[in-house]
Amino acid sequence: MKLTLTATLLHICSALYSSIAKAAPTFALPDDCPKIVSRDEWGARPARNFTQRDPLAPYLIVHxxxxxxFCSTHDECAKIVRYYQDFHMDDRGWDDIGYSYLIGEDGNIYEGRGWQRVGAHAPPYNNISIGVCFIGDFSDRLPNETALAALRSLIKCSISSNFLMNNYTMLGHRQAKATLCPGDALFKEISQWPHWKSTPAPTEIRKVDDVISRPNNWAYEAINNILDFFKSLF
Ligand SMILES: [Zn+2]
Known part of the structure; x- marks a missing residue:
């Protein structure tokens, strides 16, 4: 009986300890920060695991x-964010939703992994960037002005809270990996924003140059054909 009681107490203590150790640290945000919809508020599943990172990020990656x-109300957006999380955890096998934050066309910012945890959104930038995802597909059109304003306000807040460097670099996901993300329309838009940098160039082009530094025409063409074939699948 005594043994069972001790074991139960030990179990409770260790569960308590690990939930404290894994709880997101709480801190007060400066007054110029927007309201951020917390994980509890959008109904997040707990992360299976996470890694802390140096919170002062030099990069901001747009997805x-x-x-x-698409969504234009809190309920619709929260539902899609939960869908993204399920997709990342169940299909991709990640520990949590990949992004640091998500933005809906309801104008809300949804907390993903937040500022202090390493994301799973754009290797090799995961541990040095904040990854922000606009909910929807922005190949053909831009997110509405409310959503774009939410990103500007999140950036301002990240800088004043010391989570993003003043002289940060903004990149679109396609500059880190061969992907269409963040969509042609949105990529064109952010490429006119002041902190966006053109280097690295989108990976589709860079990879070919990396593989063959002085391409023979046939090899260059063959690789381009293979890449075109794969691109046509997505
Ligand atoms: Zn992306």
């Missing part, structure tokens, strides 16, 4: 969800 599912 879109890549699904033509």
């Amino acid at each position: 879109h969800g890549g699904f033509k599912k």
